[in-house]
Amino acid sequence: MSPDFVAVWVYLSASPLTALTITLVAYLLGDWIYQRSGKIPVLNPVLIAVILITIGLAVTDIDYWTYFEGAQFVHFLLGPATVALAIPVAKLLKTMRGGFGPLVIALVAGSSTAALSAVLIADILQASEQTVLSLAPKSVTTPIAMGIAERIGGLPSLTAVCVIMTGIIGAMIGPYVLDVTRIKSWHARGFAMGLAAHGIGTARAIQINKDAGAFASLAVGLNGLATATLIPIFFYLWQWLTGA
Amino acid sequence: MLVSLTQLLVCQLLGEIFARVLSLAIPGPVVGMGLLLILLLCSQSIPEKLESTAEGILSHLSLLFVPAGVGVVAHLTVLGNEWKAIIGSLVGSTVITVLISGWVLQHLHRGEPDES
Numbered sequence: 001m002s003p004d005f006v007a008v009w010v011y012l013s014a015s016p017l018t019a020l021t022i023t024l025v026a027y028l029l030g031d032w033i034y035q036r037s038g039k040i041p042v043l044n045p046v047l048i049a050v051i052l053i054t055i056g057l058a059v060t061d062i063d064y065w066t067y068f069e070g071a072q073f074v075h076f077l078l079g080p081a082t083v084a085l086a087i088p089v090a091k092l093l094k095t096m097r098g099g100f101g102p103l104v105i106a107l108v109a110g111s112s113t114a115a116l117s118a119v120l121i122a123d124i125l126q127a128s129e130q131t132v133l134s135l136a137p138k139s140v141t142t143p144i145a146m147g148i149a150e151r152i153g154g155l156p157s158l159t160a161v162c163v164i165m166t167g168i169i170g171a172m173i174g175p176y177v178l179d180v181t182r183i184k185s186w187h188a189r190g191f192a193m194g195l196a197a198h199g200i201g202t203a204r205a206i207q208i209n210k211d212a213g214a215f216a217s218l219a220v221g222l223n224g225l226a227t228a229t230l231i232p233i234f235f236y237l238w239q240w241l242t243g244a
Numbered sequence: 245m246l247v248s249l250t251q252l253l254v255c256q257l258l259g260e261i262f263a264r265v266l267s268l269a270i271p272g273p274v275v276g277m278g279l280l281l282i283l284l285l286c287s288q289s290i291p292e293k294l295e296s297t298a299e300g301i302l303s304h305l306s307l308l309f310v311p312a313g314v315g316v317v318a319h320l321t322v323l324g325n326e327w328k329a330i331i332g333s334l335v336g337s338t339v340i341t342v343l344i345s346g347w348v349l350q351h352l353h354r355g356e357p358d359e360s
Contacts, residue, residue, distance in 0.1 A: 004286070031259050044306075050313040052308060053310070053314045054316065058283030064317050065318075068318060070312065071310070074307065075308065078309075079276075080273075082256075083259070083273055083276040083277045084277075084298035084301050085298075086277045087290060087299075088283040089281060101352070102352030102353040105352060106348040106353070109344055110341055110344055113337075113344045117337040119332075121336045121337055122333035123266070125329035125333065126329060127329035127330065131329065131330065135334070139337075141305075144271055149272070155319070158315070160315050161315055161323075166337075166338055167354075173265060174342045177346075181346070185350045187349065187353060189345075191349050194338065196338050197342075199273075199306060202314050210355040219345070228271060238305055
């Protein structure tokens, strides 16, 4: 390498421009592969982008925190995106017929199941306490999950990874679980996919049926609210019971 | 676009302020989302511009997960040591959650024409 090139490289690897551009290019590539494959769930665009960037960082010897300093501008938009979830939810609630009772019951049942079963299974399989706490909010969309993990003493960045893995797993096996258990109602199928596998499950539900997609978005928004309320309650209750 | 984006940010900011001042366990953006939801449910209709801005942001929702997802490189040790527990928990819990929430809603909710 000539000295000039080294200087340019040193400048670029520390500038937010590089991290931002890499993030967008990797995602567009991931999305292109996903679309070309006929939308196979395993080839999730987020998964591909993450793998490409991880390899890129390893090859160029840039550490994650340097990368994140630039990529945080994309990451920041998760906040307004969370607020924006109120709009599809309000739209559906305004036009929905029939009482809200069944929705609330399904929401509380699903939301508690998601958090408690994740914690229980991880504990049985002897995960460390920090990992168990990081897994608790795995079914809600990333910004909410990271916020919850931070409050209860998990690792927000580990939670983010678990959330994305959950979305991919849910999009892959959710429809089979619903088929085997003969859950045929499109509303229920969409709701289950959105609740268990947030945005990534919703993207899958939208491809299958429009009603299912609307109910999936509703479930993502509602589960965000419910989980953000329920997990801290479970957590403080548990601390109080065990006297920790 | 700019007005709607500002409205979303104002809601988020108010949410952060509420969450910190009242030391709620709920993250700020979620409080902001709750505030906006209440406002929208109380108003006659949803502003069209706000709706199209929200659609724009939400259609690229998965892009926003990428920087956090790359965090996996910072946790390779944890993942290496505990991958069995993590994968087991994620797969098991996802299957149970899909099952319970779908089953409960199908049996209680009668708001759609029968598909079968």
